Amino acid sequence: MKALEHVGYETPSPIQASFIPKALTGRDCTGQAHTGTGKTAAFVLPILEVIDHDDLRTQALVLAPTRELADQVKCEAERLTYSSPVRAGCFVGQRDIERQIKLLKNGIQLAVGTPGRVKDLNNRGNLDFRNLKIVVLDEADRMLDIGFEPEIRDILGRCPRERQTLLLSATLPPSVERLAKKYMKDPDRVDLSGDAVAVDSIDQFFCTVDPDRKFGLLVHLLSEERPRQVIIFTRTKRGADALHKRFSGRLPGVAHMHGDLPQSKRERSLRQFREGKVRVLVATDVAGRGIDVSAVSHIINYDIPEYHDDYVHRIGRTGRMTSAEKGRAFTFVTREQGDELTRIEIRVNKELTEYCVADYEPYRTRPPRPQVDSVA
Secondary structure: OHHHHHOOOOOOOHHHHHHHHHHOOOOOEEEEOOOOOOHHHHHHHHHHHHOOOOOOOOOEEEEOOOHHHHHHHHHHHHHHOOOOOOOEEEEOOOOOHHHHHHHHHOOOOEEEEOHHHHHHHHHOOOOOOOOOOEEEEOOHHHHHHOOOHHHHHHHHHHOOOOOEEEEEEOOOOHHHHHHHHHHOOOOEEEEOOOOOOOHHHEEEEEEEOOHHHHHHHHHHHHHHHOOOOEEEEOOOHHHHHHHHHHHOOOOOOEEEEOOOOOHHHHHHHHHHHHOOOOOEEEEOHHHHOOOOOOOOOEEEEOOOOOOHHHHHHHHOOOOOOOOOOOEEEEEEEOOOOHHHHHHHHHHHOOOOEEEOEOOEOOOOOOOOOOEEOOOO
16 A cells, blocks of 8 residues: 555555555456545556566456547556656557557567457467456446457457456446456456545536537536536537537637547547646547546536436546545536436436526526535
């Protein structure tokens, strides 16, 4: 736990305190906890204990759903190895594969990557699985959601039988359970999914608004709230593009991220956001998984998420400033989306407070709710 203290964790988070001791026994483990709970360190530390630092062969593999999340895992591994650096590499698509091959030839102990590029490098004979001691599936539910199941099964089928497998996920739907049953050996289970998801550190509101008035409400909210940094979530890539375009020339310091943008542009947007050069980031759910910025004070769900678990992932991006500061999450809801809002409230076990703005009268489809006119 000294490594956690070194990088600023005063005390281990619940997932770290529960998962790390089990993983250190060498048994297969599944960990279910929400975004923003410290899952990355929970599996990186056991990896670092397993790796023989004198052996330059690839001994650990982490599969992640997005390039940004893979980058985050690699950076976390480097942060936690302050006393004995590990040779880690990030292997993802839309980056120079020849440079990645050269990196592997020079010796990589921890390989982190997206399933497609990892499989490709193994097919080429550059990424050797034969010496793997530990394999981690990070954000397993999301990897399956975006279609990586065939690649994951192929990769796991090529890994040594005598290995440790760790699986981390916000949810464990049947598809993930089937994967665990086939490729893991009687895993220990840590389930913290029932815990309040950062609810205590996030004030959550909803705004009822007609679709054609959402942008006006968004501009008003940004002006009133003056967030330190804010992530605005849309359901679709096209929606993110359209919203970013509407901001252009109207509000400085706005960037956007989604899977169809060139990798260089996504990396630039994320880097500028992390450095504080950009205050407003428009993102889709998948792109948002790799965003870990402690200065995010607000989340705005411009589009209500399609799946209620995505709401949990979205709001988990805020509430990380200090123990004395609360994050703020606002969800825009149209008159037809009352049932979707109810499912979200059931998921987080909390009734969201209705936030009213003058000239944006809420359309009531159910009994009156608690209202506030401003956020203290």
